[in-house]
Amino acid sequence: MGSVSERSPRTVWAVRGILLLASVPAWALLTYPGWFAFAVGFIPYFNLEAWLRDPSLLWSPPYGGDPAGGLSLPVPVVEAVAAGITRLGWSPLAALRTVMVLALLGSVWGVFVWQSRRVKPWSALAAALVWLYSPPLLFLAYRLGHVSVLLLGGVVPWLVALLQPAGSSWGRFSRAVGGMGLVLAWAPLAFGGRGLSTWWGVGLVGAFLGTVWVASWVDRWTWGGPLPALAGGAVAAWVVFSLVAPRYVDYKPPAQPVSLFSQAPGEGVDVILLDVRREGPVRAGERFHVVAHWQPLRPVQSQWTVFVQVLDAQNQIWGQQDVPLGADREVSSIGVGEVITGTYSLSVAANAPADVRVIMGVYDRSTMQRFRTLEGSDYVTLP
Amino acid sequence: MSRSLDRVSRLGWVVLLLLFMLPAILPFGRPGYFWNANDARHDAYFIFEYDRALQYGDLYPRWLPDVTFGYGYPLFNIYAPLAVMVGEGFHLLGLGFTQAVEMVFVVSVVLSGLMMYGFLSALLNPWAALVGAVAYVYAPYHLLDMYQRAAMAESFAFVWMPAVLWGVRASVHRAGWRSVVGLSVAYAGLMLTSNLVAVIFTPFVAGYALVELARWAGRSWQEWIRRVVPPLVGGVAGLGLSAWFWVPALLEFKYVNQAQWYGGYYDYHHHFVYFFQLFSPHWGFGISVPGPNDVISYQIGVVVYLLALGGIGAAFLARGGEWPWQGRYWAGVAFFATFLTTAASVWWWEHVPGVAFAQFPWRYLMLTVVSSAILVGGALVFPLPSGRWRWAVAFGLAVLLVLGSAAYLRVEVVEPLPEQGPVGLPALMRFQASEDEMTGVTIFAREIPHWSGLAEIMVHGQDVPTRVEFGHVQRDPGLDVTLLEYHGSWERVLVEARGEGHVLVFNVQMYPGWTAYIYDEQGKRLERVLSWQDLGVTGPYGLVSVPLPPGRHVVELRFADTWPRRVGKGVSLVTLLGMLAVGGWRCFRRFREDAGE
Numbered sequence: 005m006g007s008v009s010e011r012s013p014r015t016v017w018a019v020r021g022i023l024l025l026a027s028v029p030a031w032a033l034l035t036y037p038g039w040f041a042f043a044v045g046f047i048p049y050f051n052l053e054a055w056l057r058d059p060s061l062l063w064s065p066p067y068g069g070d071p072a073g074g075l076s077l078p079v080p081v082v083e084a085v086a087a088g089i090t091r092l093g094w095s096p097l098a099a100l101r102t103v104m105v106l107a108l109l110g111s112v113w114g115v116f117v118w119q120s121r122r123v124k125p126w127s128a129l130a131a132a133l134v135w136l137y138s139p140p141l142l143f144l145a146y147r148l149g150h151v152s153v154l155l156l157g158g159v160v161p162w163l164v165a166l167l168q169p170a171g172s173s174w175g176r177f178s179r180a181v182g183g184m185g186l187v188l189a190w191a192p193l194a195f196g197g198r199g200l201s202t203w204w205g206v207g208l209v210g211a212f213l214g215t216v217w218v219a220s221w222v223d224r225w226t227w228g229g230p231l232p233a234l235a236g237g238a239v240a241a242w243v244v245f246s247l248v249a250p251r252y253v254d255y256k257p258p259a260q261p262v263s264l265f266s267q268a269p270g271e272g273v274d275v276i277l278l279d280v281r282r283e284g285p286v287r288a289g290e291r292f293h294v295v296a297h298w299q300p301l302r303p304v305q306s307q308w309t310v311f312v313q314v315l316d317a318q319n320q321i322w323g324q325q326d327v328p329l330g331a332d333r334e335v336s337s338i339g340v341g342e343v344i345t346g347t348y349s350l351s352v353a354a355n356a357p358a359d360v361r362v363i364m365g366v367y368d369r370s371t372m373q374r375f376r377t378l379e380g381s382d383y384v385t386l387p
Numbered sequence: 388m389s390r391s392l393d394r395v396s397r398l399g400w401v402v403l404l405l406l407f408m409l410p411a412i413l414p415f416g417r418p419g420y421f422w423n424a425n426d427a428r429h430d431a432y433f434i435f436e437y438d439r440a441l442q443y444g445d446l447y448p449r450w451l452p453d454v455t456f457g458y459g460y461p462l463f464n465i466y467a468p469l470a471v472m473v474g475e476g477f478h479l480l481g482l483g484f485t486q487a488v489e490m491v492f493v494v495s496v497v498l499s500g501l502m503m504y505g506f507l508s509a510l511l512n513p514w515a516a517l518v519g520a521v522a523y524v525y526a527p528y529h530l531l532d533m534y535q536r537a538a539m540a541e542s543f544a545f546v547w548m549p550a551v552l553w554g555v556r557a558s559v560h561r562a563g564w565r566s567v568v569g570l571s572v573a574y575a576g577l578m579l580t581s582n583l584v585a586v587i588f589t590p591f592v593a594g595y596a597l598v599e600l601a602r603w604a605g606r607s608w609q610e611w612i613r614r615v616v617p618p619l620v621g622g623v624a625g626l627g628l629s630a631w632f633w634v635p636a637l638l639e640f641k642y643v644n645q646a647q648w649y650g651g652y653y654d655y656h657h658h659f660v661y662f663f664q665l666f667s668p669h670w671g672f673g674i675s676v677p678g679p680n681d682v683i684s685y686q687i688g689v690v691v692y693l694l695a696l697g698g699i700g701a702a703f704l705a706r707g708g709e710w711p712w713q714g715r716y717w718a719g720v721a722f723f724a725t726f727l728t729t730a731a732s733v734w735w736w737e738h739v740p741g742v743a744f745a746q747f748p749w750r751y752l753m754l755t756v757v758s759s760a761i762l763v764g765g766a767l768v769f770p771l772p773s774g775r776w777r778w779a780v781a782f783g784l785a786v787l788l789v790l791g792s793a794a795y796l797r798v799e800v801v802e803p804l805p806e807q808g809p810v811g812l813p814a815l816m817r818f819q820a821s822e823d824e825m826t827g828v829t830i831f832a833r834e835i836p837h838w839s840g841l842a843e844i845m846v847h848g849q850d851v852p853t854r855v856e857f858g859h860v861q862r863d864p865g866l867d868v869t870l871l872e873y874h875g876s877w878e879r880v881l882v883e884a885r886g887e888g889h890v891l892v893f894n895v896q897m898y899p900g901w902t903a904y905i906y907d908e909q910g911k912r913l914e915r916v917l918s919w920q921d922l923g924v925t926g927p928y929g930l931v932s933v934p935l936p937p938g939r940h941v942v943e944l945r946f947a948d949t950w951p952r953r954v955g956k957g958v959s960l961v962t963l964l965g966m967l968a969v970g971g972w973r974c975f976r977r978f979r980e981d982a983g984e
Contacts, residue, residue: 018703022696029689032666037679133693228780229769230700235784238693242791245668245689254680 019125020116022230023132026237027112030136031105033146033250039097041251041341042149045276045299046261048082052096053259055083067264067378068273082151097257103151107158112136114161115212118168119219126230127223131215133237135161138211139244140204146250148204149341157208182220185213255297255343262296263384265366265375274375275300275308275329275366278343282386286314286362288322289354294364294386298344304335307369312348313383314360322356325349329366362386400513404504407521407785410796411496414534419800420485422807424537425674428818430488431810432825433462433539434474438484441475443875449635449900450946452875453812456819457841457851458896458928460827464952465636465643469579470495470543484810492533492542499545500524506553507764510713514771514781519764521785522695523549525792526760527670527688528752534798535672535683541753544584547577548757551592551625558617559599564973567621568966574625578633584753585633586744591720591754592622598716602709627962634955639899644828647835649746658747659730660685666692670795675747685728685749687759690791694784695721695759697766710768717758717765724754763788816846831897831929841894854878854944856892856930865889866935871910877945879910884935890923892932893944897924902947903933910941919949 039046051065065083082103089099115135120128135141144154188210222232255278262277276299284292294312306328314323325348330338338344352360365383366375374382421427432454440448449464463471470491477487503523507516523529529545532538554570557563578585596618603614626633649655657677664685673682702714726732728748735742745751767784771777803809806817819825820838828835840858841851853870855878860868865885872879882891895901903917915936923932933942948956 015704018700021703022700025696025699026693029666029692033663035661036663036667037661227770227772229697229704231694231697231766231769231780234693234697234766235787238690238787238791241689241693242787246794249668252680 016120016125019129019230022234023112023116023129026129026133026234027109027136029241029245030112030142030145031108034101034105034108036101036250036252037098038255039253039257040146040149041253041339043147043301043340044149045301045341046257046278047273047276047301048100048149048151049097049257050260052083052086052090052100056087056090056096057259067261082155085155086151100151104145104154107151107154108136108141108145110158111141111154111161114158114165115215118161118165119215121165121168123219123223126233127219129230130222130233130236131219133233134218134240135211135215137237137240137244138207138214139248140207140211142244143204143248144208147248147341160212180217182213182215182217185210185217188214251339251342253341253343263377263379265377267368267373267375269376269380272301273378274302275304277364277384280364280384280386282362286352286360288352288356288358291349291351294348294350294362296346296348296364298329298346300329300338300340300342300344303340304330304338304344305368306330306335307371308366309369310346310348310364310366311383312350312362312364314350314352314356314362316357316360322360323350323352397513400508400517401501401504404500404517404520405497407517407789408496408500408524410789410793411524411530411533412493414796414798415489415493417798417800420489420803420808421534421537421798422801422803423672423799424535426539427488427537428807428822429825430471430474430491430537430539431484431808432815432818433471434478434484434487435810435815437463437468437471437475438478440875445874445876448876449952450876450898452854452895453815453845454819454825455827455896456816456836456839457845457854458828458832458836458839458894458930460825460896461639461643461829461898461900462827464898464900465640467540467579467582467585467632467636469576470540470581473543474539485808488537488539491539492537495542495546496524496533499529499542499549502546502549502553503760506549506556507761509553509556510709510761511764511768514777515764515767518694518767518781518784518788519760521788522691522763523756523760525688525788526691526756527684527686527792527795528749528756530792530795531684532753534795540581541584541750544577544581544588544753545756547573547580548584548588548753551577551588552595552757554621555592555596555618556599558621559596559614562613562617564970567617567624568970570618570621571624571628571962571966574622575628578625578629582633582636583744583746583750586741587751588754588757590741591724594720595716596622598712601712624962624966627958628966630958630962631952631955634958635949635951638951639949642830642899644830644832644835647827649743653746655736655743655746655748656733658749659733660728660749660752662729665725665728672799675749684795685752687725687752687755688791690788691759691763694766694788695762697769698762698764701765701768702762705768708768710765714762714765714768717761721755721758721762724751724758727751728755811848812845812850813848816842829896829898829929831924832927833929834927836928839894853880854894855880856894856925859890859892859925863889866891871941877943879941879943881908881910881939882935882942883939884937886937889935889937890925890932891935891942892925892930895931895944897922897929897931899949900946900952901931902945904943904945905933905936906941906943908939908941914940 047067050067054066055061086099086103089102090096112132112135116128116132119131141157144150188206225232258279262280264273265275266272267274278297278299280294280296282292282294286292308329309326310329311326313321315321327346327348330344331346363383363385367373376382377384436451436453437448449461450459451462452459454460473494474487474491477490478484482490500520500523504516504520507519532542550573554566554573557566558570600614603611658675661679665687666689667686670684671682675681675683698714699718702711702718705711727735728751771780806821808814826835844851853873855868860866866889867883869881871881899919901919901922903922904913905915906913917933923934925932933944
């Protein structure tokens with residue numbers, strides 16, 4: 005092959021084109037026409053829906069920034085951008101997914117621009133791909149679902165690129181730090197846990213610094229054009245998607261949840277009651293059914309039990325059923341953010357009064373302690 | 388000496404490639420059979436039916452008598468048979484039907500890798516060829532075709548696609564007799580393996596031939612003609628060699644119920660691939676379902692995809708050489724083929740003739756696999772490090788490609804349910820009844836049968852002694868029938884019709900080719916021949932009914948050749964003889980030249 009100048013405009017454009025195409029596997033999964041089993045569940049969606057109904061909520065999303073109790077980041081940018089996208093006729097879920105796609109694209113592009121100021125385009129490409137396919141970034145995108153933090157990750161590289169003088173080079177120390185960062189970027193896979201823990205935060209910073217090391221390392225090579233960058237990206241993508249493959253959720257949520265339950269108020273939400281519907285009339289001597297959709301934001305415990313009760317005005321029980329939240333499934337097989345369908349059948353006592361109501365909630369069978377809703381109640385009343 | 392060294396080196400590459408293919412073959416080494424794979428049962432029963440026909444002395448059974456609950460179906464008149472024939476070859480060597488199916492897949496893996504290697508080593512270099520061939524074998528859709536879809540014909544077509552490209556390239560560049568023969572055999576092989584793949588692949592082959600010929604665009608017209616003629620002759624000869632199959636398939640497909648091939652579940656509108664599915668790493672066992680929640684995967688493969696971008700980069704950055712044109716062409720094919728799998732291409736499916744022939748949009752991923760494997764090879768057009776490091780790079784990339792698909796290298800071996808196996812007539816009947824599969828009907832049937840008297844016999848493990856519909860005979864007091872001889876695709880009976888207006892109904896679906904030969908009482912003198920247009924059709928299942936002349940006659944019903952079949956056979960024979968004649972003449976001339984020296 006005839007040689008092409010490594011910094012010729014043709015090369016630069018080719019590298020940009022390759023970068024754009026190489027980023028596709030990272031964000032393409034976000035075009036799934038549904039949602040994902042995120043650690044934050046449908047919370048970003050409910051926040052957006054709430055804000056679309058009432059723009060004054062912008063700085064105080066009703067369902068919190070991180071309902072799992074980690075980093076709370078109620079940045080209104082996500083809501084603002086997503087709301088803008090909904091004006092194009094897209095659904096709120098699609099709008100949020102689009103924000104995430106833009107965040108990933110902005111992120112990888114920012115790293116590329118930052119690195120290409122000091123290394124060859126191929127090397128900047130390698131750095132950008134290793135960043136894009138780093139476990140913390142894709143874990144954030146596909147498992148945690150923190151749209152705000154992801155958007156922050158899309159902006160920070162640009163800020164760094166703007167602050168870094170063009171042509172400045174990195175010393176040995178910086179490169180060493182970058183190398184360590186790369187190790188840290190992959191470490192959370194082993195230690196990171198399910199939430200936005202410190203490990204993932206450290207990993208994210210590590211991955212970002214790791215791009216310095218990758219770019220410097222690849223910059224020494226004189227062969228293969230984009231091949232080392234693409235091969236490196238392929239290795240990273242293969243490993244990361246093998247370990248943190250997204251879990252799709254095929255469920256159309258209502259505009260707002262029925263309630264959010266927490267075992268220990270103030271320490272985050274444990275499970276969301278997404279929707280509930282009653283089938284059949286609640287009459288003395290008759291049987292009716294309740295179908296509910298739950299979304300756990302913490303690993304489901306076998307002791308977590310759903311109760312459904314028929315009460316009269318004096319809170320006397322005329323019908324009851326208690327069923328494990330996971331129904332007949334092994335709790336270990338239920339992922340955080342997954343939607344669980346629960347069906348409950350109750351018989352109303354034959355001598356029950358006509359004026360009864362149906363309530364529903366969750367308790368821990370080992371402590372007999374009921375979970376609390378955001379409003380402080382320990383049950384919800386079914387319509 | 389250098390030539391022998393070259394051969395040793397080439398052998399070394401091939402051995403290395405074979406070693407790389409081992410992981411793709413190993414899943415078929417598990418004891419048992421992947422009964423739940425989409426077409427696994429069809430594969431085994433196709434070979435079973437072919438084998439039964441062979442036992443009747445039918446070398447090429449266009450009509451399968453036992454399917455559709457014994458009413459039969461002209462499957463191999465419209466469905467390319469080569470992969471089944473290869474499977475039957477393994478069965479004749481002593482393997483069971485299910486083992487024979489697995490061996491077809493094993494052979495398809497080995498040969499497809501070798502063919503892609505051959506093509507890419509002719510186009511690029513051995514390192515690129517090794518990596519491209521590994522990408523070809525381990526591309527997820529290729530694996531899906533084998534392990535989950537159990538698409539025997541389509542998997543075997545993966546052998547011929549690079550072989551055809553290799554033939555095109557060789558015939559343009561070397562313009563020799565061998566390359567023309569190679570191209571014609573490869574193209575005929577593709578057509579006889581899967582006419583569906585041949586149809587959707589051919590326009591892209593034609594495009595590739597133009598890319599190859601473009602190099603000679605500035606030369607003299609004599610030179611250009613010299614380059615154009617060989618691939619053209621090779622392609623036409625390939626069509627000629629396979630005409631015995633595709634001419635009747637083309638002209639007589641209209642006589643089968645199209646809705647069973649393209650309607651209902653098979654309506655392509657339900658099976659477009661969602662964009663995210665092209666990159667989703669999920670892998671599971673199931674069938675294609677409407678909507679985005681397919682269990683099976685339509686991914687390109689992240690490793691294959693990213694490495695193929697290297698080939699695209701090289702196509703736009705390389706100066707000189709062939710790759711800029713080749714790479715851009717294959718990049719275009721990759722994008723266009725992938726586009727055709729998505730709902731964005733619905734206009735093409737609805738308006739461009741031939742596109743919908745693929746049946747399922749995701750079938751175009753085959754072309755994505757071919758083109759992306761070539762592009763992966765093209766990534767090694769960039770300067771590589773010298774010496775040992777070059778080896779390391781090629782080897783490392785090949786290992787990465789295998790690892791990238793390692794999680795998908797598995798088949799789901801299960802014990803057969805009663806409606807699956809063991810392979811035989813009873814399970815075949817139960818399979819048809821439970822799944823409504825292999826129950827194809829012709830346009831003469833108004834209803835799709837759900838069971839039959841013949842099936843009732845076969846489900847108990849017995850063979851049917853006749854296709855005569857005796858219920859009809861019993862209802863006709865003026866008709867007596869005595870069975871004489873029965874084979875799968877023909878039957879002889881002695882009939883006595885007392886008076887005019889009697890018909891003899893056979894439990895076979897009407898289809899072009901059914902011919903009644905009416906002999907005298909001794910069965911010696913042929914009195915009348917009734918072609919399928921002269922025969923009647925009876926009942927909701929479109930059964931053949933033969934109008935009988937009064938008196939005692941021997942009636943023979945036979946699935947005979949129609950004019951498209953005769954024309955197809957004639958064309959194939961003429962092509963074969965022509966090729967043999969030219970080949971013989973060339974050998975003779977060379978012999979004379981050698982003798983002259």
